[in-house]
Amino acid sequence: MISLTNLLNSSNKLDDDVTNKIKASLKQVVVKKGTVLQRSGKMSSNSYFVKKGLLKSYVIDEKGKEHIFTFAPENWLISDIESQSYNSPAVLFIEAIEDSEIEIISKHSLELFKELPQPVIYNELQRLLKRCGTLQRRVLMLMSFSAKERYNEFIKTYPDIVQRVPQRLIASYLGITPQALSTLRKKYK
């Protein structure tokens, strides 16, 4: 079974004290499709590692419209980074869009990372850098690409997600309405 701690161990063969402490602090949950794991407004938001299934994170704007920030399939970590890094209430909802098995990494678990050996932390730094790189790309795409170009890019980058989620969710991720996505797909063929 793959889990967060496996990933942590990848550059550190020792099952040292800290790693064990972190492992012990993780909560395992099994959730049904539609379960909301976290709501906007909640203080000290968690991270969620997806062992099986599929999650989404999203905001709801003042008109009640949902905007998807990320999808997280197997082996992905999903969280409200803004809330975590600035210690502010969560802005993101996190919800299962398939029946899922999740590892919950609490604020407290995260603080234990401080004690992890240097190589493990350096590894985490590299992973976070990639996450940042992906977000940079996302911002630039939102600013300079048309809806059609963003859709092309999406199906190229996440072909598996395209198969698994209804189109209205992809539209929401792209920042357009389901209707717009539908007409856009028609013009394609």
Next chain:
Amino acid sequence: MISLTNLLNSSNKLDDDVTNKIKASLKQVVVKKGTVLQRSGKMSSNSYFVKKGLLKSYVIDEKGKEHIFTFAPENWLISDIESQSYNSPAVLFIEAIEDSEIEIISKHSLELFKELPQPVIYNELQRLLKRCGTLQRRVLMLMSFSAKERYNEFIKTYPDIVQRVPQRLIASYLGITPQALSTLRKKYK
């Protein structure tokens, strides 16, 4: 004088070997307004620490239009994270919009970070997390806010930048045209 290495030292009082090696590998440059420090397409892009002045990073789309990704005033680090983390050619241009004093952190300098002591790396991790949080916020704003709301948010968050750069650059950062920003500002009063 503030510099990157000062920041590195913040959690680590020792001037150890690695820190010195990194310090020695940094290049100091003084550039005139308008100088392009880095161009899209270049392999192995650098990071730039702004000691004095103001930089911008941006893409140029296929229609030749410029889209600003970030501004970097004093004490900020600016770089093409996507290119750095994926080892791919730069997509961002980096350019001085005021006469500036810059510390160049080459790819090679960055690799030396691997040897830095754990607390320093952990500190870097925290800083990167904040950067990530800011990017998350940016994505969500681009998806769910109108141009007007994004402008309000910008002047609240970066009042200093508003004073220092021409409006067309702010428009470019917000993802709208200078004309749109102008009319939007008029309706304000």
Next chain:
DNA sequence: GGGGCGCATTCATCTACATTAATAAATTAA
């Protein structure tokens, strides 16, 4: 296996913002 509900599609209309263009004001250069 029929009733209900979420989802995709299509079409008519609307709107936020882009584009083009012209002019004025401000900044830079010579």
Next chain:
DNA sequence: TTAATTTATTAATGTAGATGAATGCGCCCC
């Protein structure tokens, strides 16, 4: 100082994508 080049403003027109509403389809569930 004047000339040249950016920059900001205003207005007319165009357009990508939003909104609202209607229709049909698949799918779950009793």
